[in-house]
Amino acid sequence: MDEQFVEDVLSAVERIPPGQVASYGDVAELVGRGGPRQVGQVMSRHGGAVAWWRVVRADGRPVRGLEGEAWEKLSAEGVPKRGDRVDMAVARMRGGGFGEARYEP
DNA sequence: AATTTGACGACCG
DNA sequence: TCGGTCGCCAAAT
Numbered sequence: 001m002d003e004q005f006v007e008d009v010l011s012a013v014e015r016i017p018p019g020q021v022a023s024y025g026d027v028a029e030l031v032g033r034g035g036p037r038q039v040g041q042v043m044s045r046h047g048g049a050v051a052w053w054r055v056v057r058a059d060g061r062p063v064r065g066l067e068g069e070a071w072e073k074l075s076a077e078g079v080p081k082r083g084d085r086v087d088m089a090v091a092r093m094r095g096g097g098f099g100e101a102r103y104e105p
Numbered sequence: 106a107a108t109t110t111g112a113c114g115a116c117c118g
Numbered sequence: 119t120c121g122g123t124c125g126c127c128a129a130a131t
Contacts, residue, residue, distance in 0.1 A: 025113070037128075038127065039113080109131070
Protein backbone atom coordinates (compact mmCIF):
# COMPACT_ATOMS: atom_id res chain seq x y z
CA MET A 1 0.00 0.00 0.00
CA ASP A 2 1.83 3.05 -1.19
CA GLU A 3 0.98 6.73 -0.98
CA GLN A 4 -0.17 6.74 -4.58
CA PHE A 5 -2.92 4.28 -3.82
CA VAL A 6 -4.05 6.36 -0.87
CA GLU A 7 -4.18 9.49 -3.02
CA ASP A 8 -6.17 7.72 -5.70
CA VAL A 9 -8.69 6.35 -3.26
CA LEU A 10 -9.20 9.71 -1.58
CA SER A 11 -9.63 11.46 -4.93
CA ALA A 12 -12.17 8.90 -6.01
CA VAL A 13 -14.14 9.43 -2.83
CA GLU A 14 -14.03 13.18 -3.34
CA ARG A 15 -15.68 12.66 -6.71
CA ILE A 16 -18.78 11.07 -5.21
CA PRO A 17 -21.55 13.66 -5.60
CA PRO A 18 -23.49 14.71 -2.50
CA GLY A 19 -26.70 12.75 -2.24
CA GLN A 20 -25.09 9.70 -3.78
CA VAL A 21 -22.90 6.94 -2.42
CA ALA A 22 -20.41 4.36 -3.63
CA SER A 23 -19.49 0.97 -2.26
CA TYR A 24 -15.94 0.04 -1.30
CA GLY A 25 -15.87 -2.21 -4.30
CA ASP A 26 -16.98 0.64 -6.56
CA VAL A 27 -14.15 2.81 -5.32
CA ALA A 28 -11.65 0.01 -5.84
CA GLU A 29 -12.90 -0.34 -9.38
CA LEU A 30 -12.65 3.38 -10.04
CA VAL A 31 -9.11 3.41 -8.72
CA GLY A 32 -8.27 0.43 -10.85
CA ARG A 33 -6.29 -1.65 -8.41
CA GLY A 34 -6.56 -3.22 -5.02
CA GLY A 35 -9.86 -4.47 -3.66
CA PRO A 36 -12.68 -3.47 -1.35
CA ARG A 37 -10.65 -4.40 1.69
CA GLN A 38 -7.73 -2.27 0.64
CA VAL A 39 -10.08 0.65 0.17
CA GLY A 40 -11.46 -0.01 3.62
CA GLN A 41 -7.96 -0.09 4.97
CA VAL A 42 -7.16 3.29 3.45
CA MET A 43 -10.43 4.84 4.61
CA SER A 44 -9.88 3.58 8.12
CA ARG A 45 -6.52 5.30 8.27
CA HIS A 46 -6.85 8.37 6.08
CA GLY A 47 -10.57 8.74 5.51
CA GLY A 48 -11.03 11.58 7.98
CA ALA A 49 -10.15 14.19 5.37
CA VAL A 50 -12.86 13.29 2.87
CA ALA A 51 -16.58 12.49 2.65
CA TRP A 52 -16.12 9.04 4.18
CA TRP A 53 -19.84 8.72 4.90
CA ARG A 54 -20.52 8.46 1.15
CA VAL A 55 -18.66 5.18 1.05
CA VAL A 56 -20.90 2.37 2.24
CA ARG A 57 -20.97 -1.40 2.09
CA ALA A 58 -22.33 -3.00 -1.06
CA ASP A 59 -25.46 -3.99 0.85
CA GLY A 60 -26.10 -0.36 1.79
CA ARG A 61 -25.06 -0.44 5.41
CA PRO A 62 -22.95 2.56 6.40
CA VAL A 63 -19.46 2.44 7.79
CA ARG A 64 -18.95 -0.04 10.57
CA GLY A 65 -18.56 1.68 13.90
CA LEU A 66 -19.73 5.13 12.79
CA GLU A 67 -23.30 4.42 11.76
CA GLY A 68 -24.66 7.30 13.81
CA GLU A 69 -22.38 9.93 12.34
CA ALA A 70 -22.82 8.49 8.88
CA TRP A 71 -26.62 8.63 8.99
CA GLU A 72 -26.51 12.24 10.13
CA LYS A 73 -24.47 13.25 7.11
CA LEU A 74 -26.30 10.99 4.69
CA SER A 75 -29.78 12.10 5.64
CA ALA A 76 -28.61 15.72 5.60
CA GLU A 77 -27.74 15.18 1.93
CA GLY A 78 -31.03 13.51 1.19
CA VAL A 79 -29.68 10.04 0.57
CA PRO A 80 -32.65 7.65 0.32
CA LYS A 81 -32.83 5.16 3.11
CA ARG A 82 -34.56 1.79 3.35
CA GLY A 83 -34.80 0.63 6.90
CA ASP A 84 -31.29 0.69 8.33
CA ARG A 85 -29.50 0.91 5.02
CA VAL A 86 -28.99 3.18 2.07
CA ASP A 87 -31.23 2.47 -0.88
CA MET A 88 -28.48 1.46 -3.26
CA ALA A 89 -30.83 1.10 -6.23
CA VAL A 90 -31.31 4.86 -6.09
CA ALA A 91 -28.34 6.38 -4.29
CA ARG A 92 -25.49 4.36 -5.76
CA MET A 93 -23.18 6.35 -7.97
CA ARG A 94 -23.90 5.67 -11.62
CA GLY A 95 -20.89 5.27 -13.82
CA GLY A 96 -22.56 6.81 -16.84
CA GLY A 97 -24.62 3.72 -17.43
CA PHE A 98 -28.25 3.97 -18.37
CA GLY A 99 -29.95 0.73 -17.52
CA GLU A 100 -30.34 1.26 -13.82
CA ALA A 101 -32.86 -0.01 -11.35
CA ARG A 102 -35.90 2.09 -10.67
CA TYR A 103 -37.25 3.08 -7.34
CA GLU A 104 -40.33 1.35 -6.01
CA PRO A 105 -40.95 1.28 -2.30
C1' DA B 106 7.10 -18.44 6.90
C1' DA B 107 2.38 -19.25 8.64
C1' DT B 108 -1.77 -17.34 10.50
C1' DT B 109 -4.99 -13.93 11.71
C1' DT B 110 -7.34 -9.76 10.81
C1' DG B 111 -10.06 -6.19 8.52
C1' DA B 112 -14.57 0.68 7.49
C1' DC B 113 -15.51 -6.06 2.11
C1' DG B 114 -18.44 -8.91 -1.31
C1' DA B 115 -21.05 -12.73 -3.69
C1' DC B 116 -23.80 -16.77 -2.75
C1' DC B 117 -26.86 -19.90 -0.42
C1' DG B 118 -30.39 -21.75 2.57
C1' DT C 119 -34.07 -10.14 5.87
C1' DC C 120 -30.78 -12.73 8.58
C1' DG C 121 -26.89 -15.61 9.24
C1' DG C 122 -23.20 -18.53 7.72
C1' DT C 123 -19.49 -19.74 4.24
C1' DC C 124 -16.06 -18.82 1.13
C1' DG C 125 -13.18 -15.81 -1.66
C1' DC C 126 -10.34 -11.80 -1.64
C1' DC C 127 -5.81 -8.91 -0.83
C1' DA C 128 -2.57 -6.58 1.82
C1' DA C 129 -0.87 -5.70 6.51
C1' DA C 130 0.05 -6.96 11.05
C1' DT C 131 1.26 -10.67 14.27
